[in-house]
Amino acid sequence: MKKILGIDPSLTGTGLALATKSEKGVVKWEHLSVAKNKLRGHERLDFITDAVMCFVSVMKPHDIIVMEGPSFNSGGAKSHELSGSWWLIRHAIYEWEQMRHERFENLFVVPPRSRAKYATGKGNAKKPEVIEAVNQWYPGYNVVDDNIADAMVLATMGARFCGSHIDEVLPEDFDRLTPLATMKRQ
Numbered sequence: 001m002k003k004i005l006g007i008d009p010s011l012t013g014t015g016l017a018l019a020t021k022s023e024k025g026v027v028k029w030e031h032l033s034v035a036k037n038k039l040r041g042h043e044r045l046d047f048i049t050d051a052v053m054c055f056v057s058v059m060k061p062h063d064i065i066v067m068e069g070p071s072f073n074s075g076g077a078k079s080h081e082l083s084g085s086w087w088l089i090r091h092a093i094y095e096w097e098q099m100r101h102e103r104f105e106n107l108f109v110v111p112p113r114s115r116a117k118y119a120t121g122k123g124n125a126k127k128p129e130v131i132e133a134v135n136q137w138y139p140g141y142n143v144v145d146d147n148i149a150d151a152m153v154l155a156t157m158g159a160r161f162c163g164s165h166i167d168e169v170l171p172e173d174f175d176r177l178t179p180l181a182t183m184k185r186q
């Protein structure tokens with residue numbers, strides 16, 4: 001059984017989506033959650049990293065992990081802290097690999113616009129459009145949180161990129177697959 005983890009880093013609500021795909025191709029979203037917090041500074045960064053690592057700790061080297069990359073076009077007071085949080089998460093995954101003497105074979109970073117384009121066909125799609133797309137793909141889950149929707153899209157992209165697709169793509173939607181070319185192996 002292959003596990004697929006999508007991570008949507010955020011200072012106030014990190015989205016985490018863990019799916020499994022059986023040998024027979026049955027897909028199940030095992031865990032969908034948002035690590036919400038109202039903390040500040042170091043406490044917030046520790047909380048986010050710990051929440052992500054709870055998921056990473058159940059992954060095997062052949063499983064798939066996809067994390068949204070930093071938004072290089074973002075500004076504002078929190079962009080520096082968000083970038084720091086991203087690197088703390090990535091470093092914690094690296095330390096996990098070092099501790100286990102195993103490297104994740106399928107660890108990827110996806111730019112934010114690529115995530116949106118994969119979901120909707122538009123790189124500048126708004127959060128409600130991504131949520132709508134996810135609910136069309138996975139109707140039984142009734143996703144209402146944009147952080148979870150983003151994490152599910154990231155996991156879906158990783159699965160498709162690694163040849164273990166968990167979504168259906170119709171010929172008229174092939175254009176939305178172009179963001180797979182932007183995925184960077186870590």
